[in-house]
Amino acid sequence: MSSNGNEGVNAAKRAAAYAAVEAHAGEGMRVGVGSGSTVVFAAERLGQLAKEHGWTSVVCVPTSFQSQQLIVEAGLVLSDLNQTPELDVAFDGADEIDGELNAIKGGGAAHTQEKLVAANAKTLILLVDESKDTGALGTKWAVPIEVLPGAWVVAKAALVKAGATSVVLRMAKAKAGPVVTDNGNFVLDAAFGVIAAADVAGLEAKINNIPGVVDNGLFAGLASEVFIGRSDGSFEVRR
Ligand code: 5RP
Numbered sequence: 001m002s003s004n005g006n007e008g009v010n011a012a013k014r015a016a017a018y019a020a021v022e023a024h025a026g027e028g029m030r031v032g033v034g035s036g037s038t039v040v041f042a043a044e045r046l047g048q049l050a051k052e053h054g055w056t057s058v059v060c061v062p063t064s065f066q067s068q069q070l071i072v073e074a075g076l077v078l079s080d081l082n083q084t085p086e087l088d089v090a091f092d093g094a095d096e097i098d099g100e101l102n103a104i105k106g107g108g109a110a111h112t113q114e115k116l117v118a119a120n121a122k123t124l125i126l127l128v129d130e131s132k133d134t135g136a137l138g139t140k141w142a143v144p145i146e147v148l149p150g151a152w153v154v155a156k157a158a159l160v161k162a163g164a165t166s167v168v169l170r171m172a173k174a175k176a177g178p179v180v181t182d183n184g185n186f187v188l189d190a191a192f193g194v195i196a197a198a199d200v201a202g203l204e205a206k207i208n209n210i211p212g213v214v215d216n217g218l219f220a221g222l223a224s225e226v227f228i229g230r231s232d233g234s235f236e237v238r239r
Pocket of ligand 1: 035038039092093095104105106107108109110111114
């Protein structure tokens with residue numbers, strides 16, 4: 001893609017993230033900060049708003065090493081779920097969304113911590129560019145599944161039995177070895193074909209029931225709103 005194409009995608013991500021933070025963030029809020037390239041814009045806008053308005057009591061809980069860095073760089077207060085177990089709002093990206101606000105996450109291998117933070121927030125707001133709005137989950141993305149390193153072979157076999165048509169151990173760039181999550185685990189990417197919205201919650205639970213699975217990247221019914229940005233800088237909110 002040309003640099004213009006990347007600029008368009010970044011404009012879409014910025015539009016979604018800025019609008020969501022402007023609509024949902026405020027002084028004194030406890031905020032979950034997701035992971036990925038779209039959330040960079042959310043942390044940036046949250047930091048700007050805190051400075052502009054003199055907010056001193058916004059507390060942020062990260063979902064990865066990356067988002068810890070984003071929070072610190074934005075000049076925001078860093079916490080964790082043990083110190084701040086109830087969050088007002090969480091902002092996060094997604095790899096794919098459907099019409100019912102279900103999502104596939106985990107492109108950055110951070111979905112376990114992202115789901116933990118989202119599940120403990122009153123409101124989860126997803127931020128995506130329009131390419132993620134595919135109509136149904138599984139159209140472009142496999143389901144990322146965090147597994148214990150000693151369980152990836154047996155978990156892979158169990159996923160095939162559970163209906164996966166392909167299961168791949170995610171490898172680091174240059175195939176230097178498997179991707180290792182912030183929790184020290186591996187990631188399997190399992191394709192299940194196109195997943196009807198009505199089947200997302202059942203599949204999420206079925207995958208998590210496999211021994212050795214820590215959590216998977218299906219987010220069924222967790223999001224309250226999705227901000228969908230477009231390359232012309234406009235956005236749409238799906239509720
Ligand atoms: C990380 C994630 C990300 O939120 C997801 O991959 C979207 O990333 P980006 O905003 O870079 O497209 O789930 O585990």
